[in-house]
Amino acid sequence: MTELRADARRNLERVLDAATDAFAASGPDVSIDEIARAAGVGHGTVFRRFPTKDDLMYAVIERHVAQMCDLAQDALAADDPGEAFFDFARQVAELGMRTPGLHRCVVHCGGKPRGAELDRLVARIVSRAQAAGAVRADVEPVDVQLLVRSALTSAPAGQWRRYLDVVLDGLRA
Amino acid sequence: MTELRADARRNLERVLDAATDAFAASGPDVSIDEIARAAGVGHGTVFRRFPTKDDLMYAVIERHVAQMCDLAQDALAADDPGEAFFDFARQVAELGMRTPGLHRCVVHCGGKPRGAELDRLVARIVSRAQAAGAVRADVEPVDVQLLVRSALTSAPAGQWRRYLDVVLDGLRA
DNA sequence: CCTGAAACGGACTGCCGAGTCCGGTTAACA
DNA sequence: TGTTAACCGGACTCGGCAGTCCGTTTCAGG
Numbered sequence: 001m002t003e004l005r006a007d008a009r010r011n012l013e014r015v016l017d018a019a020t021d022a023f024a025a026s027g028p029d030v031s032i033d034e035i036a037r038a039a040g041v042g043h044g045t046v047f048r049r050f051p052t053k054d055d056l057m058y059a060v061i062e063r064h065v066a067q068m069c070d071l072a073q074d075a076l077a078a079d080d081p082g083e084a085f086f087d088f089a090r091q092v093a094e095l096g097m098r099t100p101g102l103h104r105c106v107v108h109c110g111g112k113p114r115g116a117e118l119d120r121l122v123a124r125i126v127s128r129a130q131a132a133g134a135v136r137a138d139v140e141p142v143d144v145q146l147l148v149r150s151a152l153t154s155a156p157a158g159q160w161r162r163y164l165d166v167v168l169d170g171l172r173a
Numbered sequence: 174m175t176e177l178r179a180d181a182r183r184n185l186e187r188v189l190d191a192a193t194d195a196f197a198a199s200g201p202d203v204s205i206d207e208i209a210r211a212a213g214v215g216h217g218t219v220f221r222r223f224p225t226k227d228d229l230m231y232a233v234i235e236r237h238v239a240q241m242c243d244l245a246q247d248a249l250a251a252d253d254p255g256e257a258f259f260d261f262a263r264q265v266a267e268l269g270m271r272t273p274g275l276h277r278c279v280v281h282c283g284g285k286p287r288g289a290e291l292d293r294l295v296a297r298i299v300s301r302a303q304a305a306g307a308v309r310a311d312v313e314p315v316d317v318q319l320l321v322r323s324a325l326t327s328a329p330a331g332q333w334r335r336y337l338d339v340v341l342d343g344l345r346a
Numbered sequence: 347c348c349t350g351a352a353a354c355g356g357a358c359t360g361c362c363g364a365g366t367c368c369g370g371t372t373a374a375c376a
Numbered sequence: 377t378g379t380t381a382a383c384c385g386g387a388c389t390c391g392g393c394a395g396t397c398c399g400t401t402t403c404a405g406g
Contacts, residue, residue, distance in 0.1 A: 005403060008353060031393055042355030047395060139339065146327035147339060154323035156315070166312065166320065170343030178373060178382060204363055215385030220365060 014039040015046050020060050024099035028057060028108040057105050062113040064102055068092060069114065072121035082134025085125055086168060089148050093164050096152055103149060136173045144171070187212040188219055193233050197272035201230060201281040230278050235286040237275055241265060242287065245294035255307025258298055259341060262321050266337050269325050276326055309346045317344070 004012065018039035022030040032053055036043035050056035071091050078084035096103070123141035130137055147170075151163040177185065191212035195203040205226055209216035223229035244264050251257035269276070296314035303310055320343075324336040 005352060007403065011354085032395090033393075036355090043394090044355050044357095044396085045353080048353075051395085053394065138335075142329070143336065143339070146329075147324060147336065150323035150327035151320060154319035156319075162311075163316065163320065166316070166343040167340065170339040180373065181383060184384085205365085206363075209385090216364090217366085217385050217387095218383080221383080224365085226364065 011039070011041050011045055012049055015041060015049065015056075016059065016063070019046075019056050020063065020099075023057060023060050023105050024101050027101035027104040032056075054109055058109055058113055061102065061106055061109065064095075064099065065114045065118055067095065069118050069121060071095070072118065072125060075125050076121065076128070081125075081128040081132040085129035085135060088125055089144065089168060090164065092145065093148055093152055093160070096149055097160060100153070103153060130173075133173055135171055139171055147171070184212070184214050184218055185222055188214060188222065188229075189232065189236070192219075192229050193236065193272075196230060196233050196278050197274050200274035200277040205229075227282055231282055231286055234275065234279055234282065237268075237272065238287045238291055240268065242291050242294060244268070245291065245298060248298050249294065249301070254298075254301040254305040258302035258308060261298055262317065262341060263337065265318065266321055266325055266333070269322055270333055273326065276322055303346075306346055308344055312344055320344070 015035065019035045022035045022038060032043050032046055035056075036046050039046070046056065050059065071088060075084040075088035078087070119142060122145060126135065126139070126141040126144055129135040130139075147167050148164065151167040152160045155163040188208065192208045195208045195211060205216045205219055208229075209219050212219070219229065223232065244261060248257040248261035251260070292315060295318060299308060299312070299314040299317055302308040303312075320340050321337065324340040325333045328336040
């Protein structure tokens with residue numbers, strides 16, 4: 001069952017890649033047909049792997065969150081807690097700006113996959129930075145992602161770095 | 174032409190009110206049927222006044238922007254420029270939090286009505302506050318609405334005031 | 347090769363929402 | 377109160393999308 005036929009595995013890969021691009025570019029409203037076309041398969045093939053459009057979206061988000069978890073792990077392994085925090089924030093921002101539609105996808109399927117794991121990691125990064133006196137004490141971990149993300153989604157094209165600076169300044173101790 | 178029959182004017186009013194509530198609550202995805210039902214009219218009546226769903230959305234936004242323009246006028250008439258700016262920001266925030274779906278509507282119909290007028294007013298409020306040394310000099314007027322709005326749309330239920338505080342702190346000189 | 351199980355893809359269904367149309371209704375005014 | 381033009385609302389069309397089904401193709405093992 002875990003053993004997928006070679007062509008099946010290949011198509012699954014293509015579908016996930018195409019879906020990631022599509023959702024990242026246009027949010028939750030892209031049609032399955034569009035994704036299937038981009039992947040070079042029939043849309044029946046998509047539905048065999050992911051019985052529901054939401055299932056597909058969920059899988060895409062899971063991948064994305066996994067990337068952020070990796071970044072978080074790196075941040076926890078870094079020496080300077082303050083620097084690690086602000087670097088992490090900027091990296092998440094970069095990642096987010098390359099995938100403007102995914103935020104709405106996350107909102108769409110309320111309980112985001114692996115969200116708890118990511119939250120735990122971010123909590124540790126924030127706590128560490130606060131303990132080191134680099135971040136104001138009245139900010140809670142979950143706020144950071146949201147504040148950063150929100151600054152980015154609102155910024156006019158090409159100016160998000162300035163927005164991010166403002167928000168990060170607001171977070172400094 | 175400006176003279177509408179009494180029942181027509183009454184229904185137009187109802188439609189606009191219902192549409193405002195609906196768009197504010199659920200964003201651009203509410204159906205015309207839903208709005209018409211809430212207004213107590215047939216959806217044919219809605220389409221007679223607003224040939225397109227976007228036309229209706231546009232009208233709703235125009236109303237909303239007009240309210241914000243009024244707030245902006247008040248802020249310009251106030252004595253302390255810094256205080257006026259931060260009060261204005263909080264008032265806009267309050268207004269925005271009562272209409273969580275309207276932001277997406279504005280995004281949906283790109284060129285927002287009366288946007289230029291509002292922008293001009295906000296620009297004067299910000300400049301005045303900057304001249305008074307209450308707001309950092311490297312922030313541009315348009316940033317303020319977006320930053321404030323974005324902090325609000327991302328906040329977990331009931332916590333948006335804390336978010337707003339963080340952002341406003343980031344704007345202080 | 348040969349064979350069968352697994353996978354493919356496109357035709358098909360059902361649903362829902364935007365926009366149209368017209369027969370019936372009602373406000374306005376003499 | 378009678379006439380008429382404006383207005384009403386719901387039945388209708390049309391298009392698009394999620395999800396299903398099945399005849400056909402392709403992989404993999406003997």
